[in-house]
Amino acid sequence: MVQPSETAELPVATVVLKPKRARPFFGRHPWVLDTAVLRVDGAPADGDTVDLTTHDGTFVARGLWNSCSKLRVRLYAFDAATNLDAALWASRIRSAVAMRRSLGLDDSSGAARLINSEGDELSGLIVDRYGDWISVQMTSLAMSRHLEMICDTLESLLSPRGILLRGAERGLAKLEGLHLSDRLMRGTAPTGPIFVMEHGLKFGVDITEGQKTGFYLDQRANRQAAAGYARDRRVLDMFCYSGGFALACAVTGGARSVLAVDSSAKATGLAKANAELNGATSVAVETADAFEKLDALKASNERFGMVILDPPKFARSRASLDDATRAYHRINRLAVDLLEPGGILVTNSCSGAMSREDFLVMLAGVAQRSGRTIQLLECRGAAQDHPVSASCLEGEYLKCVIARVV
Known part of the structure; x- marks a missing residue:
């Protein structure tokens, strides 16, 4: 691979846009896809600084080049006086x-x-x-x-x-x-779990091998919001990971009982340890496949006052959106079927390819197929330490809907 130039912080090449493709970048959108590029004047190495211009030579922005990706240039400056140093x-x-x-x-x-x-x-x-x-x-x-x-x-x-x-x-x-x-x-690296506090709860976090960077920080405010609906309810927390939602509902929210389920034995091990750490005796943790567990609970005529769904990313791209929508529909339908009248559904999607509108349309389909009314109480996103650029709404990946199911 060609190494970046020693003067890579200064522009070493010019990426020229196709006609009529500059508008998003004048609007400060930071992603230039390969399909927008007319030609490259120069021979930038991956990581080099490049200027972005219109097809007739007008400066648009400055960014970093990557020939390996369909996202050819990431933009970081929108005036010619700013160097990427x-x-x-x-x-x-x-x-x-x-x-x-x-x-x-x-x-x-x-x-x-x-x-x-x-x-x-x-x-x-x-x-x-x-x-x-x-x-x-x-x-x-x-x-x-x-x-x-x-x-x-x-x-x-x-x-x-x-x-x-x-x-x-x-x-x-x-x-x-x-x-x-x-x-x-x-x-130095931590020799064991790191213990952190969140809204009065203590969590052990594995930052060396845990999911994401160790904990789902984006759900901090949503865990607190969900806890506000949990009092005296029997709660089912699917895809519980290390027990964030489960413990918030049990300890902060005053749930009558919580069943926390995840398919990963490592995750449920963390959840059990965190429940013990917080003295949450009302929390039971089980290792099981989510769809199989939901089917089994339905077959046993179990009912809950609250069901929480926080599944992994079902849609990794627009190409997989149809399959993902069916998966979201199925799991939400199962959750709705387990809810007693007036029960609370807390349902999440971390798939950036699925828009908020797509997610709500899916829920409307669940309401239709189940014959239940779904009342939207809160439509939430990631916590405030996960800001989204108004110029790049693709960064708004997390959808958290709190609803009442009649």
Whole structure:
């Protein structure tokens, strides 16, 4: 592979757009797909800085090149006076961290997302803090060329005990041409779970091998919201992972009982440990396939006052959306069938390819097929430390709907 130029922070090539393809980028959308590119003037290496122009030579934006991806250029500056240098990256990292501090999310006993990719003008970079440790995840080959500088800045700014790199999802890494493995970047690695506080609950988090970067930080506010509906209800929490929703409902929400289910024995092990850690004796944890468990509960005529669904990403692209919609419909239909009249459904989708409108249309189909009325009480998204750029609404991936089923 050609290595980035020594002067990669300065533009080394010009990416010329096809006619009538510039409007989104004048609107500050950060993704330039290969289908929008007319030609490339120059020979940029992956990770090099390039200028984006209209077909007649008008400057549009400045970004980083990646020949391995259909997302050819990620844009970071929209004026010709801004260089993509270490000072710019450091400034944006400091700005992102300062915003979390302003939200009161800088308590070292807790956990928070410090950098949320496009939402913080740092497309391809995700940074989470768990207590005294920092987890970094790269989803862009071009941005990964700046990994050492990013770690230096985080270390200087936050003085963590350690900084760990987590690799991107396998499918995404392949699409980007990324070859980053999990490893320690700075300091020391934790020797066991890290314990963090969330709304008065204590969770053990595995940041070296856990799902995502260790915990579903994006659901923080949604767990608290769901707990507000749980009092005196019998709750079923499907895809429970380490027990976030289950414990919020049991301990904070005052649920009568909670059955938490996940197909991963490692996840249910974490959930059991966290239930014990918080003295949540009303929580039972079971390892089982979600669809099989829901079918079995329905066959046994079980009924619940609240069902929570937080499945993995069913739709990884628009091409798989039809199959994903059927899967979402099936699992929500099963959940509705298990709810007593007036029961609460908390249903989630983390599939970015499925829009909020698509998700609500799916729920309308569930209402029709089940013959039940579904009253939407809250339509929520990710927690506030996961900002979304108004110019890149594709970053609004999480849908959390709280509904009453009559």
